[in-house]
Amino acid sequence: MTTDLILKSMNGLGERKSFGGKSLAQNIVDTDAAVIKVKPLEEIWNRSRSQMTIKYLTCSHADDWMRLRQISAEMADRTQAFDHSKFSYMREMNEVDILRKSLPQTTGLQSRRLQIDIGEKEYTCKDMLNKMEGAMKEIQTLGNMYDSLVERMGDINEEEFENAEVKAHIKRAVMQGIREMRMHGFIKTGNQEYLDQLGVSVGSTRKEILKFLEEERDSGVKDTSLLHKFLDDFADRYAAGAKQQAEWLGFDANPDVSLTFNNYGV
Numbered sequence: 082m083t084t085d086l087i088l089k090s091m092n093g094l095g096e097r098k099s100f101g102g103k104s105l106a107q108n109i110v111d112t113d114a115a116v117i118k119v120k121p122l123e124e125i126w127n128r129s130r131s132q133m134t135i136k137y138l139t140c141s142h143a144d145d146w147m148r149l150r151q152i153s154a155e156m157a158d159r160t161q162a163f164d165h166s167k168f169s170y171m172r173e174m175n176e177v178d179i180l181r182k183s184l185p186q187t188t189g190l191q192s193r194r195l196q197i198d199i200g201e202k203e204y205t206c207k208d209m210l211n212k213m214e215g216a217m218k219e220i221q222t223l224g225n226m227y228d229s230l231v232e233r234m235g236d237i238n239e240e241e242f243e244n245a246e247v248k249a250h251i252k253r254a255v256m257q258g259i260r261e262m263r264m265h266g267f268i269k270t271g272n273q274e275y276l277d278q279l280g281v282s283v284g285s286t287r288k289e290i291l292k293f294l295e296e297e298r299d300s301g302v303k304d305t306s307l308l309h310k311f312l313d314d315f316a317d318r319y320a321a322g323a324k325q326q327a328e329w330l331g332f333d334a335n336p337d338v339s340l341t342f343n344n345y346g347v
């Protein structure tokens with residue numbers, strides 16, 4: 082809605098005294114100027130998360146498959162938001178076109194009301210368009226992350242995911258256990274249960290974590306490379322425990338391939 086239209090709708094109230102020793106009309110003009118000045122920043126923050134946040138925080142799982150699954154979930158969520166905004170935008174723009182065609186047939190207060198309706202809908206459309214662009218940024222970021230992971234992982238399908246999930250969960254349980262050991266000196270009940278469910282000895286895990294923490298402390302390494310190496314090595318060595326756990330539970334440790342979809346990309 083334009084400033085002129087706002088002032089016309091105020092029926093002379095624009096001359097009313099307002100804050101700062103200025104008239105209400107002048108404050109409206111100055112407010113619009115401030116909005117226009119800051120408006121370009123919306124192009125930077127027109128989404129809830131930056132590329133850095135998505136990469137380092139949202140999709141920071143300890144295993145490639147878990148990261149890929151998170152990318153899939155985030156993509157589904159962002160795509161739904163994008164599609165909703167897209168159709169809402171088209172619907173509102175269609176309404177604007179209908180109102181604009183009706184405008185020449187109106188006069189006086191009816192014309193002013195129609196102009197207000199058009200201005201309101203156009204404002205709504207601009208806001209929708211801004212959010213659509215934010216969603217597009219996130220979607221394209223997730224697409225690029227997907228490309229990077231698939232290039233490293235090679236061909237992927239559901240059977241491979243099922244086979245890899247034990248190691249993925251072991252890495253997660255151990256990473257959480259490491260954080261608890263740093264903070265409390267022991268692995269808390271929740272992660273003890275998690276390890277038990279995966280067929281991994283809690284006592285053995287605690288010993289290995291203590292050894293790792295000593296090596297990490299004495300190494301002087303300032304990044305998380307030692308942690309990544311430890312988690313990968315640990316999962317490789319302890320994954321077989323899941324088969325023993327499955328036997329104890331009375332289940333087949335191997336996934337039923339007939340229930341997997343392996344025509345990915347076809």
